[in-house]
Amino acid sequence: MGLLAHERYCDEIVSGTDALRAAVRGADLDATVPTCPDWTLRELAVHVGGGHRWAGEIVRTRAREALPDERVPAFTPEGDDPAVLDAWLADGAARTAETLREAGPGLEVWSWYGPDRSAGFWARRMAIETVVHRADASLAAKVAYAASPDLAADTIDEWLEIVACAQADGDPEAAELRGAGRSLHLHATDVPDAEWLIELGEDGFTWRHAHARATVALRGPLTDLMLVFNRRLAPDSDRVELLGDAELLDFWLARSSFG
Template identity: 70%
Template sequence: MTSLAHDRYCDEILFQTDALRAAVTGADLTARVPTCPDWSLRDLVVHVGGAHRWAGEIVRTRAAAEIPDEEVPDAEGPGGDDPGALDAWLAEGAAGTVAALREAGPDTAVWTWAWEQRTAFWARRMAHETVVHRADAALATGTVYEVVPDLAADTIDEWLQIVAFSQAEGDPEAAELRGGGRSLHLHATDVPSAEWLIEFGEKDFTWRRAHEKATVALRGPLTELMLAFNRRQKPDEGGLEVLGDRDLLDFWLDRSSFG
C-alpha cells in the first residue's frame, strides 16, 4: 500500500534532494556523519546519488532482475574533491531517476527487492531514502530539518512494511520481534490521527493506525517520532517522551533493521 500519489513521490525525490544539497553546501565533506559513523558527508552524498541512479536504471531498463551496482552508469560519483561537481552529480541523478519514474508511471512491472514488483515501489522508496538521509546530513551539519506531516507519516508506514518484510524473509534480528501480549504505541502529538499500534504476536508482529493503551508508548512531534523510529535520534530527544516499558522500545529499535 502507498498513501501518496506517484507524482507526489517523484516531486519529493527532487525536493528532498535539493534540501540535502542545501544542507551540505559549504560544509566540510570529510566530516563524519554521527548517525552513519562509517561515512563522511561525501560518502553520504555518494550513497544517496548512487541509490537514485540504481533505482533509475532499474526503471529505465524495465529490469526483471537485480542490476549489479557496477553495471549502473556513473554510480560512484565524480572523481576528485570538487564540491560543485558532487552537487551537480547528485542533482542530475535525482532528475534522471524522476524522469524515468514519470515516464514509466506507477504500474510498470520491474524488479524490486521487496513485496511490490512495480515502479510505484521505487518512487516511494527513493523518496523516503532521501528523506531519512537528508536527516543524516542535517544532523551532521546542524541545519534545520522539517518534513511535512503526510510524508513523515508515510515514512513510518513504509518502515513498518520494510521491517515486516525482513521478518518474513527470515532476518534473524527482525525474527525476534514477536511474543504475545506486548505492544508499542507511536503517538504524534501535533498531527491528528498520526498514531500506530504495533502488536507482538507469537510468530510475528502486526500494526494498525489506532489510539490504544500499550506496553510502551513513544509520543511527541511527528517529525521527531519518525526520526527516532528510524533510529536517527534517541527516543528521549527532540521533545519525545517514553511512557511505560522502555526496555521493549529499545528491544524494537535494536532489532528493526534494513535487511
C-alpha cells in the same frame, strides 16, 4: 495518512535532494555523520545519489534482476570537487524522477521487496530514502531539518511494511519481534490521527493506525517520532515523551535495523 500519489513521490525525490544539497553545500564533506558513523558527509551524499541512479536505471531498463553498480551510468561523481558533487546529485535526482514519471507506478520491474515489484515501489523507496538521509546530512552539517507530515507518516508506514516482510522471510533479527501481550504505541502530538499501534504476538507482530493503551508509548511531533523510529533520534531525547517500558522500545529498535 496512506500512500502518496506517484507524482508526489517523484517530486519529493527532486525537492528532497535539493534540500540535501543545501545542507551539504559549504559543509565539511570529510566530517563524520553522527547517525551513520561509518560514513563521511561526502560518502553519505554519494550513497544517496548512487541509489537514485541505480533505481532509475532499474526502471529505465525494465530490469528483471538486480543491476551491478558498474552497469549504472555515472554511478559515482568524478573527483572530489564539491561543485561536481552538487551537480551530480541534482542531475541524478532529476533523471530518476523523470524516468519514474514516464514509467508510471504500475510498470513491473525487479525490486528486493517481494510484495511490490514495480516502478511505484522505487518512487516511494527513493523518496523515503532521501528524506531519511537528509536528516543524516542535516545532523552532520548542523542545520535545521523538517519533513512534510504526510511523508514523515508514510516513512513510518513503509518501514513497518518492510520489517513485517523481513520477519515473514525469516530475517533472524526481525524474527525476534514477537511475544504475546506486548505492544508499542506511537502518537504524534501535532498531526491529527497520526498514530500507530504495534502488537507483538507469538507468531510475529501486526500493526495498524489506532489509539490504544500499550506496553510502551512514544509521544511527540511527527517528524521526531519518525526520526526515533529510524534510529536518527534517541528515544530519551527531550523532544519526545516516552511512557511505559522503555526496554521494549529499545528491543524493537535493535531488531528492526537489519541491512
